[in-house]
Amino acid sequence: xxxxxxxxxxxxxxxxxxxxxxxxxxxxxxxxxxxxxxxxxxxxxxxxxxxxxxxxxxxxxxxxxxxxxxxxxxxxxxxxxxxxxxxxxxxxxxxxxxxxxxxxxxxxxxxxxxxxxxxxxxxxxxxxxxxxxxxxxxxxxxxxxxxxxxxxxxxxxxxxxxxxxxxxxxxxxxxxxxxxxxxxxxxxxxxxxxxxxxxxxxxxxxxxxxxxxxxxxxxxxxxxxxxxxxxxxxxxxxxxxxxxxxxxxxxxxxxxxxxxxxxxxxxxxxxxxxxxxxxxxxxxxxxxxxxxxxxx
Amino acid sequence: xxxxxxxxxxxxxxxxxxxxxxxxxxxxxxxxxxxxxxxxxxxxxxxxxxxxxxxxxxxxxxxxxxxxxxxxxxxxxxxxxxxxxxxxxxxxxxxxxxxxxxxxxxxxxxxxxxxxxxxxxxxxxxxxxxxxxxxxxxxxxxxxxxxxxxxxxxxxxxxxxxxxxxxxxxxxxxxxxxxxxxxxxxxxxxxxxxxxxxxxxxxxxxxxxxxxxxxxxxxxxxxxxxxxxxxxxxxxxxxxxxxxxxxxxxxxxxxxxxxxxxxxxxxxxxxxxxxxxxxxxxxxxxxxxxxxx
Numbered sequence: 055x056x057x058x059x060x061x062x063x064x065x066x067x068x069x070x071x072x073x074x075x076x077x078x079x080x081x082x083x084x085x086x087x088x089x090x091x092x093x094x095x096x097x098x099x100x101x102x103x104x105x106x107x108x109x110x111x112x113x114x115x116x117x118x119x120x121x122x123x124x125x126x127x128x129x130x131x132x133x134x135x136x137x138x139x140x141x142x143x144x145x146x147x148x149x150x151x152x153x154x155x156x157x158x159x160x161x162x163x164x165x166x167x168x169x170x171x172x173x174x175x176x177x178x179x180x181x182x183x184x185x186x187x188x189x190x191x192x193x194x195x196x197x198x199x200x201x202x203x204x205x206x207x208x209x210x211x212x213x214x215x216x217x218x219x220x221x222x223x224x225x226x227x228x229x230x231x232x233x234x235x236x237x238x239x240x241x242x243x244x245x246x247x248x249x250x251x252x253x254x255x256x257x258x259x260x261x262x263x264x265x266x267x268x269x270x271x272x273x274x275x276x277x278x279x280x281x282x283x284x285x286x287x288x289x290x291x292x293x294x295x296x297x298x299x300x301x302x303x304x305x306x307x308x309x310x311x312x313x314x315x316x317x318x319x320x321x322x323x324x325x326x327x328x329x330x331x332x333x334x335x336x337x338x339x340x341x342x343x344x345x346x347x348x349x350x
Numbered sequence: 351x352x353x354x355x356x357x358x359x360x361x362x363x364x365x366x367x368x369x370x371x372x373x374x375x376x377x378x379x380x381x382x383x384x385x386x387x388x389x390x391x392x393x394x395x396x397x398x399x400x401x402x403x404x405x406x407x408x409x410x411x412x413x414x415x416x417x418x419x420x421x422x423x424x425x426x427x428x429x430x431x432x433x434x435x436x437x438x439x440x441x442x443x444x445x446x447x448x449x450x451x452x453x454x455x456x457x458x459x460x461x462x463x464x465x466x467x468x469x470x471x472x473x474x475x476x477x478x479x480x481x482x483x484x485x486x487x488x489x490x491x492x493x494x495x496x497x498x499x500x501x502x503x504x505x506x507x508x509x510x511x512x513x514x515x516x517x518x519x520x521x522x523x524x525x526x527x528x529x530x531x532x533x534x535x536x537x538x539x540x541x542x543x544x545x546x547x548x549x550x551x552x553x554x555x556x557x558x559x560x561x562x563x564x565x566x567x568x569x570x571x572x573x574x575x576x577x578x579x580x581x582x583x584x585x586x587x588x589x590x591x592x593x594x595x596x597x598x599x600x601x602x603x604x605x606x607x608x609x610x611x612x613x614x615x616x617x618x619x620x621x622x623x624x625x626x627x628x629x630x631x632x633x634x635x636x637x638x639x640x641x642x643x
Contacts, residue, residue, distance in 0.1 A: 183364075187361070187364040187365050187367075187368055188368045190361075190365040190368070191365050191366075191367075191368030191369040191371075191372055191620075192368075192372065194365065194369055194620040194623045194624050194627075195369070195372065195373075195616055195619065195620045195623075196578045196581040196582040196619055196623065197578060197582055198582035198583075198585055198586075199581060199582055199585060199600065199615070199616055199619055200616065202585065202600060202601070202604060202612075203376055203600075203604075203612050203613075203615075203616050204376070204379070205604075206603075206604040206607075206609075206612055207376045207377070207379040207380055207609070207612075208379055279491070283493050286493055286495075287493070287495060287585075287586055290495055290586065291586075291589065291601055291604075292605070293604070306495065306496060306499060309499070310499055310590065313499065313502060313503050313507055314507050317503050317507075320496075320499050320500070320503065321500075324493065324496030324499065324500065327493050327496060328491055328492055328493065328496065331491040331492075331493070332487060332488070332491035335487060335490060335491050336487070
């Protein structure tokens with residue numbers, strides 16, 4: 055770039071300079087094969103879920119007595135289930151329940167966890183002690199057991215499963231945000247913002263929050279993976295998606311009874327969970343390395 | 351050190367207080383009249399009245415909480431409405447089964463995770479390292495209930511080597527006990543083996559490459575999550591293999607709307623977790639001389 059260009063487009067140049075950390079992270083992420091494969095798989099599943107009505111070969115809830123438990127064939131690639139429904143169509147529709155539930159539950163966890171974490175880490179003192187002890191208490195209840203208990207008391211439905219998983223995933227975000235805030239708030243730029251007379255909420259929202267986003271992004275990716283397993287587990291136990299609507303967990307539950315003569319019923323929904331979770335873990339690991347300033 | 355320990359134990363008091371609030375407030379999530387919901391199919395007014403009395407549902411909430419905590423502290427976790435037995439004795443019956451499963455899972459996890467971690471660190475960048483890392487990724491990404499179902503398909507249905515379900519107590523027949531617990535223990539241990547492998551690898555690398563000091567950032571999961579993974583994993587694993595343990599107790603209680611049992615199980619798991627964490631912290635201090643000062 056020539057000097058003339060520099061003076062001609064100063065604003066664009068500043069923009070580029072501001073954008074570079076995110077761009078650099080993306081460049082580093084795309085250098086990792088595992089993360090790229092993971093991203094492609096996740097995008098594929100999202101597209102399948104969004105366009106499910108257009109791509110499924112059959113109605114996922116249409117039963118047929120003549121097609122009960124047929125092995126995979128040219129007509130039914132993944133076979134049919136105990137009620138003669140097409141397993142492939144159900145797996146594709148199941149992606150909807152799984153992805154939607156995990157995204158919403160992690161959204162719930164973020165929207166409760168991050169504000170409390172910011173408050174706790176930035177204010178310190180009694181509020182910090184109070185929030186930290188409540189977080190400890192929630193962390194002491196195993197994730198799935200807490201989610202099961204919540205879903206049991208709230209009543210079985212996909213919506214309640216999302217709430218239960220979201221609440222159970224919240225303390226991780228409180229703790230992470232708090233820790234990040236405490237390490238960031240002593241940095242020079244925060245001191246500078248304070249010296250300039252910015253109000254506390256402004257510093258927290260505009261100076262601290264953007265700088266802890268990388269850590270939150272990594273955790274959110276890994277939490278979505280955990281939430282997919284949790285949703286499948288709750289649906290497997292009958293506490294999530296209710297029949298006849300398809301979900302990977304409830305499909306596995308039904309499959310368990312027909313393992314002897316229809317093993318394909320168990321293979322495909324489980325494989326779908328495994329592939330999506332594996333991809334999210336690959337992307338999460340890749341993001342962590344790409345966003346880590348210590349690693350070049 | 352005593353100072354640190356004292357502070358650590360003092361911190362437990364508010365944590366336990368909030369755990370109790372959390373578990374107590376579960377019953378207030380029930381829609382409508384809790385006494386009616388808890389009674390379930392039972393429509394006998396006498397039974398509903400008995401539930402109302404037992405939980406003091408006609409009293410203000412702080413009073414209910416007070417009596418509930420008083421009961422818990424004296425070992426009274428309430429009564430199972432379905433099994434008609436004290437919750438604590440039910441837990442006492444089921445816990446040893448889960449303990450056996452968990453101990454076997456930990457042994458399996460150590461046998462796989464530590465050697466795999468050492469090999470991958472020593473041969474960093476080699477095919478061994480690559481394989482071990484793939485194994486770890488596989489371990490943390492496989493839903494354990496699916497793994498359980500697939501193992502039953504392979505070893506019980508196809509090969510006929512192991513029983514698909516049906517737990518035999520250790521005291522009755524140790525061979526049958528082993529046959530009925532080896533698959534669920536492997537399912538439980540598998541994910542933990544993956545966590546242990548990653549930990550061992552990063553700890554080894556830290557020692558091996560002192561100029562390349564990597565912070566021991568465990569990828570995604572800390573050692574504490576091992577305990578949580580065990581407790582959560584037990585729920586599904588026991589369900590799949592029909593093992594009458596702690597995890598099956600909570601699932602059955604959920605479906606029987608046996609709320610006192612659900613609360614009791616959550617309370618006991620939380621207490622186990624807090625106690626094990628405290629022990630882990632004490633062990634850290636004893637092992638690490640820098641913390642002892």
